[in-house]
Amino acid sequence: MENCxxxxxxxxxxxxxxxxxxxxxxxxxxxxYRYAFRWCSSKEDAEDITQEVFLKLAGKIxxxxxxxxxxxxxxxxxxxxxxxxxxxxxxxxxxxxxxxSENETIASLNPGPENNVIARxxxxxxxxxxxxxxxxxxxxxxxxMSHKEAAKIIGCAETTISWRIFQAKRQLNKVLS
Amino acid sequence: xxxxxxDLKKAFRKQEIPNPSDTAKNTAVQxxxxxxxxxxxxxxxxxKGFPEFIRRMGKTFQxxxxxxxEPIMTRKQFATIGVVVITFGLFLSIGPEFLFQKTQEPIxxxxxxxxxxxxKNEQNKLKPTESDHKKMNDQLAPTPQPFESKTIADSTKExxxxxxxxxxxxxxxxxxxxxxIATGEPLATAxxxxxxxxxxxxxxxxxxxxxxxxxxxxxxxxxxxxxFEKSAFNSVGLGHGESPPTPYYKDKGRDQFSEITxxxxxxxxxxxxxxxxxxxxxxxxxFMRRQLNNGLLPQKDAVRVEELINYFDYDxxxxxxxxxxxxxxxxxxxxxxxxxxxxxxxxxxxxDIVPEKKPRSNLVFLLDVSGSMNSPDKxxxxxxxxxxxxxxxxxxxxxxxxxxxxxxxxxLEPTQVKEKSKILASLDKLKAGGSTxxxxxxxxxxxxxxxxxxxxxxxxxxxxxxxxxxVGITNTNExxxxxxxxxxxxxxxxxxxxxxxxxxDALMQTLAQNGNGNAAxxxxxxxxxxxxxxxxxxxxxxxxxxxxxxxxxxxAKIYDYRLIxxxxxxxxxxxxxxxxxxxxxxxxxxxxxxxxEITPVESPEKRIDELRYQQKTEKPKADTSKEYxxxxxxxxxxxxxxxxxxxxxITSQEAFNNLEEVPSDMRFASAVAAFGQLLRNDPHTGDxxxxxxIELAEPARGRDQFGYRTExxxxxRLAKTAKAM
Numbered sequence: 038m039e040n041c042x043x044x045x046x047x048x049x050x051x052x053x054x055x056x057x058x059x060x061x062x063x064x065x066x067x068x069x070y071r072y073a074f075r076w077c078s079s080k081e082d083a084e085d086i087t088q089e090v091f092l093k094l095a096g097k098i099x100x101x102x103x104x105x106x107x108x109x110x111x112x113x114x115x116x117x118x119x120x121x122x123x124x125x126x127x128x129x130x131x132x133x134x135x136x137x138s139e140n141e142t143i144a145s146l147n148p149g150p151e152n153n154v155i156a157r158x159x160x161x162x163x164x165x166x167x168x169x170x171x172x173x174x175x176x177x178x179x180x181x182m183s184h185k186e187a188a189k190i191i192g193c194a195e196t197t198i199s200w201r202i203f204q205a206k207r208q209l210n211k212v213l214s
Numbered sequence: 215x216x217x218x219x220x221d222l223k224k225a226f227r228k229q230e231i232p233n234p235s236d237t238a239k240n241t242a243v244q245x246x247x248x249x250x251x252x253x254x255x256x257x258x259x260x261x262k263g264f265p266e267f268i269r270r271m272g273k274t275f276q277x278x279x280x281x282x283x284e285p286i287m288t289r290k291q292f293a294t295i296g297v298v299v300i301t302f303g304l305f306l307s308i309g310p311e312f313l314f315q316k317t318q319e320p321i322x323x324x325x326x327x328x329x330x331x332x333x334k335n336e337q338n339k340l341k342p343t344e345s346d347h348k349k350m351n352d353q354l355a356p357t358p359q360p361f362e363s364k365t366i367a368d369s370t371k372e373x374x375x376x377x378x379x380x381x382x383x384x385x386x387x388x389x390x391x392x393x394x395i396a397t398g399e400p401l402a403t404a405x406x407x408x409x410x411x412x413x414x415x416x417x418x419x420x421x422x423x424x425x426x427x428x429x430x431x432x433x434x435x436x437x438x439x440x441x442f443e444k445s446a447f448n449s450v451g452l453g454h455g456e457s458p459p460t461p462y463y464k465d466k467g468r469d470q471f472s473e474i475t476x477x478x479x480x481x482x483x484x485x486x487x488x489x490x491x492x493x494x495x496x497x498x499x500x501f502m503r504r505q506l507n508n509g510l511l512p513q514k515d516a517v518r519v520e521e522l523i524n525y526f527d528y529d530x531x532x533x534x535x536x537x538x539x540x541x542x543x544x545x546x547x548x549x550x551x552x553x554x555x556x557x558x559x560x561x562x563x564x565x566d567i568v569p570e571k572k573p574r575s576n577l578v579f580l581l582d583v584s585g586s587m588n589s590p591d592k593x594x595x596x597x598x599x600x601x602x603x604x605x606x607x608x609x610x611x612x613x614x615x616x617x618x619x620x621x622x623x624x625x626l627e628p629t630q631v632k633e634k635s636k637i638l639a640s641l642d643k644l645k646a647g648g649s650t651x652x653x654x655x656x657x658x659x660x661x662x663x664x665x666x667x668x669x670x671x672x673x674x675x676x677x678x679x680x681x682x683x684x685v686g687i688t689n690t691n692e693x694x695x696x697x698x699x700x701x702x703x704x705x706x707x708x709x710x711x712x713x714x715x716x717x718x719d720a721l722m723q724t725l726a727q728n729g730n731g732n733a734a735x736x737x738x739x740x741x742x743x744x745x746x747x748x749x750x751x752x753x754x755x756x757x758x759x760x761x762x763x764x765x766x767x768x769x770a771k772i773y774d775y776r777l778i779x780x781x782x783x784x785x786x787x788x789x790x791x792x793x794x795x796x797x798x799x800x801x802x803x804x805x806x807x808x809x810x811e812i813t814p815v816e817s818p819e820k821r822i823d824e825l826r827y828q829q830k831t832e833k834p835k836a837d838t839s840k841e842y843x844x845x846x847x848x849x850x851x852x853x854x855x856x857x858x859x860x861x862x863x864i865t866s867q868e869a870f871n872n873l874e875e876v877p878s879d880m881r882f883a884s885a886v887a888a889f890g891q892l893l894r895n896d897p898h899t900g901d902x903x904x905x906x907x908i909e910l911a912e913p914a915r916g917r918d919q920f921g922y923r924t925e926x927x928x929x930x931r932l933a934k935t936a937k938a939m
Contacts, residue, residue: 043921058247059247062247070234080232084242156221156224157225159225163222206217
């Protein structure tokens with residue numbers, strides 16, 4: 038596998054080569070994890086979500102004919118898993134009785150001397166946005182995609198992305214004022 | 215307050231993302247791979263049915279529980295959900311969905327939930343009992359059985375059982391069979407045996423990699439050591455102590471690389487000639503990529519700039535004929551990181567044997583299936599290896615299989631590879647054992663080759679054995695002459711050895727030599743791929759061997775030069791003409807790029823001061839004064855002992871005055887060259903930053919059909935924030 042390009046890896050994995058699949062998972066782990074973290078703001082949750090993404094990938098790898106479809110899919114699935122996870126876990130966390138407030142979670146991750154209060158608040162609020170707006174915001178501002186790229190991942194029109202971002206900003210402004 | 219885009223970006227930028235724990239990462243990848251292997255093994259998936267989705271959801275949940283050691287949800291919740299899901303799924307499966315189920319009995323119809331447990335038991339019965347397989351299965355969570363459903367009554371279905379060490383692959387036609395009817399075509403399976411065979415090879419593979427890319431295990435402290443020792447691939451599907459199959463450059467956390475001193479700037483008048491071998495791997499690129507993806511900067515010596523540059527495919531113009539199999543493309547353009555120098559860019563493209571013109575292969579596998587072949591590193595490995603070879607063939611190639619010492623005789627008549635599944639099924643059915651009574655193994659093999667003989671094809675018998683040569687001709691000399699006679703009729707012989715304890719190297723080499731073929735030894739699947747897939751291709755389709763490059767710079771035009779990369783490939787000046795000195799081979803369609811940074815004579819700032827006491831350069835010969843340099847390439851055509859020469863002068867015709875005018879491929883290559891040097895902290899790149907490299911490379915991506923160049927840009931971005939080791 039040493040000299041495999043990613044596309045070769047994908048093709049090998051599609052024909053059942055376990056090592057190629059492992060290589061792909063290794064290659065994309067961080068991307069998925071980081072994006073998952075943006076969704077849930079918790080290391081443990083992000084780890085779980087990432088694991089689930091790759092489990093799903095195991096069953097779906099044969100679908101991909103090329104690299105860009107693959108990354109598009111990864112982003113989409115990660116978002117879905119993150120959303121699912123959030124739904125499940127809010128129930129579970131309540132049962133557990135520990136109130137991990139989002140304040141604490143995010144603050145504990147920005148321990149540096151430059152605690153930017155506004156930034157923290159923004160992140161906290163983004164976390165609470167409706168899923169559709171949150172996804173658009175994360176793809177465009179956290180992952181640095183264009184509206185067009187984000188639209189491709191979500192599967193909607195480019196203008197829809199722009200609209201959702203507009204809504205998100207409006208919501209944020211409303212709360213912060 | 216009015217939140218702007220900038221605020222949002224800033225907020226995310228400030229968000230510190232903690233690194234995932236190594237265990238989480240390893241577990242995630244492990245479990246995914248297990249899932250992948252399991253799914254491929256089961257071959258239950260022909261249609262993307264809803265029941266399948268449920269089954270995997272169930273498994274997903276189970277794995278979530280297992281891996282964390284604590285429940286994501288309580289057992290009761292899980293059970294409730296499970297029951298709901300199963301009921302729902304049952305409801306749907308009664309519909310016209312078809313799932314193919316490999317069983318030891320004819321497929322039954324299950325419509326009741328209680329039969330689910332029956333199905334489960336059958337699934338359990340199916341598990342192969344060989345110890346290697348069992349290890350794998352023990353580690354997998356028991357899987358709920360996919361629902362067996364009504365099938366179209368078809369008594370001609372062929373049902374294939376999973377066997378240890380089995381490696382079948384779905385052919386494209388197989389995939390299209392959406393209705394999941396067992397048509398006798400085997401389905402995708404992960405090469406399970408592969409995982410364990412790679413087990414012993416930790417040392418071997420590291421040594422192989424070392425041999426290939428002159429790298430030796432070394433020590434360094436800190437995080438990277440952990441990363442590698444807790445490699446995500448440890449114990450995938452294996453028991454303890456066995457080493458993982460890694461896709462990339464493999465190491466155990468003690469990377470050691472030969473120290474590379476970057477090529478010094480050379481004064482043309484002192485050393486006008488530069489010579490090197492075009493032996494180029496791309497391992498360095500993969501290694502660097504892996505490091506950067508883990509947030510680390512690669513070790514300096516792990517970065518071989520020529521390998522980074524040559525990782526990419528460049529669109530140099532192709533040569534026209536195989537008799538002059540190289541076409542050099544040369545350009546001279548401003549150096550992106552230094553206004554006082556220029557880059558002399560040499561691209562060499564090898565003749566591309568057009569796929570239509572690739573000779574057909576007419577192959578006969580002559581396989582030893584005697585009892586001694588029974589160990590995992592013999593017959594199972596052989597089956598996997600040859601399956602790999604079959605996978606890499608073209609539809610109009612043909613394969614026949616003959617076995618000896620055991621159930622001797624023809625296993626498969628010459629069959630075109632477009633019936634790949636048939637060939638793979640035959641391979642799969644092979645079992646070791648039976649008497650060592652000869653049989654007319656070798657005569658049979660050759661007669662099959664003759665039957666299918668095509669003078670425009672490569673006709674070859676491939677003999678695979680662990681050392682037993684009782685192929686029907688007992689006298690060794692007689693065997694040798696037989697093979698020689700057949701060689702003259704155009705049928706060649708290759709010999710592949712497996713296993714140990716019985717291995718007869720001398721005889722193997724002799725036979726292969728007499729048969730105009732090659733002898734090789736396969737100890738693991740990686741080597742199998744190398745020998746039977748990668749090198750089989752290049753043995754058939756090498757366009758030139760021992761390829762060397764020599765450039766003489768004109769001191770009247772070029773004051774000094776520095777070759778970027780190739781530090782480990784340098785040759786002595788006299789090695790160029792010496793045909794006994796080895797160099798690299800070039801396969802069909804490969805391209806090689808080498809870049810020199812040169813200081814033109816007219817440049818105001820020279821990197822090396824002029825001499826005080828000696829005269830300035832003598833006048834060059836008149837008719838060569840316009841040339842910057844002279845390029846020579848030596849190579850040997852396949853089968854020839856004496857090298858041939860291609861030459862071309864490099865003139866101002868090839869010069870560009872602006873970087874913008876330079877073809878995007880070359881600009882991109884220069885960006886990669888810059889990146890490699892920056893990673894190594896080479897002292898020649900001046901103020902160049904990673905951002906500069908991104909700026910240079912981004913518009914030069916071109917079509918980037920497979921996304922490699924975009925990936926490169928991401929790596930540069932990662933390098934910006936990566937931690938040094």
